[in-house]
Amino acid sequence: MPGKNLSREEAQQRAGILAVDGYEVRLDVTSAPDPAAAAFRSTTTVTFRCSRPGASTFLDLLAPAVRSVTLNGRALDAATAYDGARVHVDGLAAENVLTVEADCAYSRTGEGLHRFVDPADGETYLYTHYEPADARRVFATFEQPDLKAPFTFTVTAPAAWDVWSNAVHGNVTTEDGARTWEFAPTRPISTYLTAVVAGPYHVERDHYSREFADGTVLDIPLSAMCRKSLAPHFDADEILGVTKLGLDFFHERFDYPYPFGKYDQAFVPEYNIGAMENPGCVTFKEDFVFRSKVTDAAYENRANVILHEMAHMWFGDLVTPRWWDDLWLKESFADFMGSYALIGANTRYSSAWVTFANQRKAWAYRQDQLPTTHPITADIRDLEDAKLNFDGITYAKGAAVLKQLVAYAGSDAFFEGSRRYFQRHAFGNTELADLLGVLEETSGRDLKSWAAAWLQTAGVNALTPQVTTDAEGRITELAVLQDGEVFRPHRIAIGLYDRDADGALVRAERLEVDVTGARTVVPEAAGRTRPALVLLNDEDLTYCKVRFDEESLEALRTGLGDIGDDLARALAWSAVWNLTRDALMPARDYVALVLRFAGQEGNIGVLQSLHAQAKTAVDLYADPAWRGEGARLLADGALRELRAAVPGSDHQLAWARFLAQTAGGAEHLGLVRGLLTGSARIDGLDVDQELRWALWLALAAAGQASDEELAAELAADNTAGGKRQYTVCLAARPTPEAKAAAWSAVVDSDELPNALVEANIAGFALPSHRDLTALYAAPYFKLLERIWSERTIEIAMRFVGGFFPIAQTDEPTLAEADAWLDGHPQAAPALRRLVLERRDDLARALRAQACDRS
Numbered sequence: 001m002p003g004k005n006l007s008r009e010e011a012q013q014r015a016g017i018l019a020v021d022g023y024e025v026r027l028d029v030t031s032a033p034d035p036a037a038a039a040f041r042s043t044t045t046v047t048f049r050c051s052r053p054g055a056s057t058f059l060d061l062l063a064p065a066v067r068s069v070t071l072n073g074r075a076l077d078a079a080t081a082y083d084g085a086r087v088h089v090d091g092l093a094a095e096n097v098l099t100v101e102a103d104c105a106y107s108r109t110g111e112g113l114h115r116f117v118d119p120a121d122g123e124t125y126l127y128t129h130y131e132p133a134d135a136r137r138v139f140a141t142f143e144q145p146d147l148k149a150p151f152t153f154t155v156t157a158p159a160a161w162d163v164w165s166n167a168v169h170g171n172v173t174t175e176d177g178a179r180t181w182e183f184a185p186t187r188p189i190s191t192y193l194t195a196v197v198a199g200p201y202h203v204e205r206d207h208y209s210r211e212f213a214d215g216t217v218l219d220i221p222l223s224a225m226c227r228k229s230l231a232p233h234f235d236a237d238e239i240l241g242v243t244k245l246g247l248d249f250f251h252e253r254f255d256y257p258y259p260f261g262k263y264d265q266a267f268v269p270e271y272n273i274g275a276m277e278n279p280g281c282v283t284f285k286e287d288f289v290f291r292s293k294v295t296d297a298a299y300e301n302r303a304n305v306i307l308h309e310m311a312h313m314w315f316g317d318l319v320t321p322r323w324w325d326d327l328w329l330k331e332s333f334a335d336f337m338g339s340y341a342l343i344g345a346n347t348r349y350s351s352a353w354v355t356f357a358n359q360r361k362a363w364a365y366r367q368d369q370l371p372t373t374h375p376i377t378a379d380i381r382d383l384e385d386a387k388l389n390f391d392g393i394t395y396a397k398g399a400a401v402l403k404q405l406v407a408y409a410g411s412d413a414f415f416e417g418s419r420r421y422f423q424r425h426a427f428g429n430t431e432l433a434d435l436l437g438v439l440e441e442t443s444g445r446d447l448k449s450w451a452a453a454w455l456q457t458a459g460v461n462a463l464t465p466q467v468t469t470d471a472e473g474r475i476t477e478l479a480v481l482q483d484g485e486v487f488r489p490h491r492i493a494i495g496l497y498d499r500d501a502d503g504a505l506v507r508a509e510r511l512e513v514d515v516t517g518a519r520t521v522v523p524e525a526a527g528r529t530r531p532a533l534v535l536l537n538d539e540d541l542t543y544c545k546v547r548f549d550e551e552s553l554e555a556l557r558t559g560l561g562d563i564g565d566d567l568a569r570a571l572a573w574s575a576v577w578n579l580t581r582d583a584l585m586p587a588r589d590y591v592a593l594v595l596r597f598a599g600q601e602g603n604i605g606v607l608q609s610l611h612a613q614a615k616t617a618v619d620l621y622a623d624p625a626w627r628g629e630g631a632r633l634l635a636d637g638a639l640r641e642l643r644a645a646v647p648g649s650d651h652q653l654a655w656a657r658f659l660a661q662t663a664g665g666a667e668h669l670g671l672v673r674g675l676l677t678g679s680a681r682i683d684g685l686d687v688d689q690e691l692r693w694a695l696w697l698a699l700a701a702a703g704q705a706s707d708e709e710l711a712a713e714l715a716a717d718n719t720a721g722g723k724r725q726y727t728v729c730l731a732a733r734p735t736p737e738a739k740a741a742a743w744s745a746v747v748d749s750d751e752l753p754n755a756l757v758e759a760n761i762a763g764f765a766l767p768s769h770r771d772l773t774a775l776y777a778a779p780y781f782k783l784l785e786r787i788w789s790e791r792t793i794e795i796a797m798r799f800v801g802g803f804f805p806i807a808q809t810d811e812p813t814l815a816e817a818d819a820w821l822d823g824h825p826q827a828a829p830a831l832r833r834l835v836l837e838r839r840d841d842l843a844r845a846l847r848a849q850a851c852d853r854s
């Protein structure tokens with residue numbers, strides 16, 4: 001089996017001589033409901049020109065069997081033309097027609113054409129997911145983003161099914177219990193953006209129309225679908241409502257009519273990522289169909305993702321990065337637009353920038369401090385590099401930098417630049433210079449130094465205030481210190497906060513300054529009374545880590561929760577978390593802050609971050625000698641706040657879930673069991689199905705859920721979600737046998753679907769079970785290369801990240817990781833990157849523990 005990788009050079013060579021006029025792809029998935037059928041028939045006819053007749057090239061295809069290859073009417077020997085990953089053809093003419101007939105495999109891993117059988121009713125569902133390069137698992141293709149072409153799909157499927165693709169369907173004919181759907185040709189799009197969704201999906205329809213200044217009317221049919229068994233939980237009205245607001249917003253800002261005809265949004269099972277922007281046929285993870293109560297943060301997140309994908313219809317689908325180096329050209333924009341449009345499109349999610357500051361940027365800060373960080377414009381040598389680059393830099397840091405660019409160049413220039421970009425590059429491919437070009441035109445600024453500082457260098461700066469005062473407590477000098485490997489220009493607001501009459505910390509002054517070198521003096525501050533709190537980067541204009549002077553830190557210790565402004569408070573929370581991660585604040589101090597102030601945190605998304613971070617602080621960053629006490633404190637705090645929360649509120653649910661995650665002692669576990677059996681009640685708390693599973697997990701992890709009880713819960717919730725949660729619970733039992741079974745289920749067989757691989761890892765790897773899982777560290781390192789070569793990259797990534805012995809926070813484990821890295825310089829770079837990152841997480845935990853111990 002030759003390599004499945006494709007290098008940037010190969011893609012450049014191919015694009016240098018080829019132009020693709022169109023694909024006709026015929027798929028026959030009538031066998032899908034038969035679990036014994038492993039493959040489906042795929043026939044691709046691609047029409048393309050070659051500027052160097054006589055040259056050779058190849059198509060990408062990952063298929064169990066190729067039946068025939070025909071080039072310009074000449075049958076080639078499939079056995080020699082196909083090497084397991086590529087179909088090689090030579091003797092190209094100036095104009096070519098190539099047909100490849102193959103048997104392609106139904107996927108269990110969410111890559112290619114995924115097949116899922118619903119345990120609730122036995123129905124089979126299919127959908128495709130390709131980015132960056134899995135279209136080749138479904139049809140023969142030139143798998144690179146800059147060989148765009150119109151695609152014409154024809155799909156034969158069981159007669160009772162519906163089928164969707166990027167374009168609208170035309171003729172549907174029925175024969176022998178199967179229906180054949182003929183779809184219209186798409187506009188020219190990249191291979192990774194094509195899509196097919198097929199099955200007995202539940203569908204809700206609507207439409208959007210818009211009249212333009214010239215009197216033309218654009219009508220966009222809308223639909224939203226999910227599995228039939230989820231239909232009772234499907235709030236399509238809310239989804240389609242956000243969709244229409246988004247279509248209004250993007251048409252106003254982009255001034256380019258939506259180019260892909262109709263807009264379907266499919267919520268599909270066992271989806272590997274949040275969503276994918278297939279033109280006209282967006283796919284989402286079905287966790288966005290909420291079958292139990294979730295907090296408003298989940299609704300906000302879903303709306304954000306809907307708008308993110310919609311922004312891609314222009315940034316990404318209409319205009320596409322030439323190669324994965326410029327992935328940020330679409331992902332940073334879409335990530336920025338997700339938050340920007342939540343506000344701009346007048347959705348009900350008004351705290352989008354608080355969420356962005358608190359959660360998206362935390363992702364970026366983490367990623368940017370790993371040894372593997374990279375500039376926003378990355379160097380992507382091949383497809384494995386590309387796969388790993390869907391990361392916190394490409395998305396969240398890029399979005400933060402664009403937010404800053406909007407502040408720097410102005411939103412008018414930014415959107416006028418976007419409009420020119422779409423007009424100039426519609427249905428084409430672009431690089432960094434194409435974007436900078438239009439933005440320089442519209443802003444009148446030279447953006448090269450801005451791009452060099454922000455897009456072409458890696459790393460995050462920390463900004464620290466330095467305050468000196470006179471005997472009367474007046475500021476004699478306020479300076480901002482910048483550290484980091486590269487000094488960048490930061491436009492920041494500085495908030496000076498004092499207590500008001502009610503005790504709230506409120507902003508008394510706002511100063512706006514340009515921070516440039518290592519030390520920037522803020523002259524306007526001199527002569528003012530020293531405030532209680534100096535908050536740098538107030539309003540979150542720039543991308544940096546915020547530090548405090550000693551007095552400000554003391555003000556936070558006694559009053560962080562008293563900061564009245566949601567965004568300022570979220571920034572303060574984010575800053576103290578960064579201090580903890582950087583071993584500058586003991587983990588137990590961070591935990592004390594959370595226990596003291598989380599109960600008064602009004603923003604539900606921020607509260608849920610605090611829960612996750614406080615748990616990480618105890619599990620990984622605290623001195624092991626204090627861990628037990630820390631865990632007890634968290635559980636006590638959760639119980640106290642659960643009882644105090646407003647009945648029926650989101651906050652009450654979040655605290656109940658936090659109790660389930662932290663429960664350890666008899667009192668907590670007793671309440672957990674009581675909530676499950678009904679012998680205990682908390683006013684207003686609905687113990688619905690998802691909460692029940694969270695509570696069962698607490699009991700299972702403590703060894704207090706019997707096999708019969710877990711099986712009975714599954715019998716009562718025989719659904720996809722139930723099966724996943726049940727698997728987590730089994731793997732979370734604190735016995736050597738349970739851990740061995742979970743490990744073996746993932747390692748010894750590749751039969752498990754992606755969702756159950758993830759469930760097994762989640763249950764196996766509970767940090768509190770570190771004594772039970774310690775013996776798996778050695779086999780983990782031994783297996784890395786084998787798993788990387790044998791499994792698909794999606795599954796291999798989960799193995800590498802999920803089974804890394806992060807819970808063994810000790811020097812010997814760090815030494816083991818180092819020994820593997822030293823001993824495997826030739827391992828796949830993408831594998832080394834993942835191990836290096838986890839190794840860095842471990843080293844960070846050890847530093848934080850040392851800080852907590854001191």
Ligand SMILES: [Zn+2]
Binds near residue numbers: 308
């Ligand atoms: Zn995206």
